[in-house]
Amino acid sequence: MPSELITAYRKLLRAGLRAVQFSKPSRFIVRDQLRAGFRDTNNKFEPERVRRTIWFLNAAAQERGLEHKILKNLCRVQFERSRELGKGNWKTKIKLLQDEEAKISKKGAKRPYDPIQAGKYEFYDLTVQMLNDSMGMCLR
Template sequence: MASTLPTKTDILTSYRHLLRAALRAVHYAHPQRFVVRDVMREAFRDAKAIGTYDRKRIRNTIFFLNTAAREAGLETDILKNLVRVAWERRNLRGRRDWHVLMKEKEMEGRKKKNLLPDPIKGREYEHYERTIAMLNDMMELCLR
């Protein structure tokens, strides 16, 4: 359960501890450290996340990140995948693949009102996010 509302000092201390542990876990590697920094900033600027502040989850997450930094095991693999997906999501936001452009050219001559909406559009990461949420609940972590 979430404890009482945290003070500003608690939030800053937690941010610094988590960021330091995450940077150690990715070994300060060039693209990963910036992704970790951006994800952490986004998480701590989110007002909803601050309302769910839980010291136990933060402590467990720091322990998880320290283990990932110390050993090349399951924790490292999970962290690598989290960072890679976050990086891909950020870099593919504005990019359009060639097959999307070809499909648009093909559809120019057709009536667009007869087309059904794409059922996958906007739901690409739904299963991934549910998996991360289950991992967080099971291990009492606060990964994103």
């Protein structure tokens, strides 16, 4: 079982990197999402889903069709999410802190709690989950 997991991880990583064409922000997002998926104890290993995901990533790598656009948008949304949470490299964190300080100094205080901002990724997550269920894949 552990050898199957390692093989699946390597194949997914290789296919993901080819699909994003080793571009700088996207390759780190693919790596981080893959690590998080394999480290999550709630997930169970399904070889068929992994195989279909590899097919999807290979199709995204071959031509700039629908698969490539979907993967590009997944990476973009995850990048923006990580920026909002303050994850990423130290340059991104410093820039976020400076932007936040500038907003506070202009307005004098932080914004109140906004329920719309709190649940803005809810429907996005449901859409990705439905895509995975309908196609039998395991995208994050």
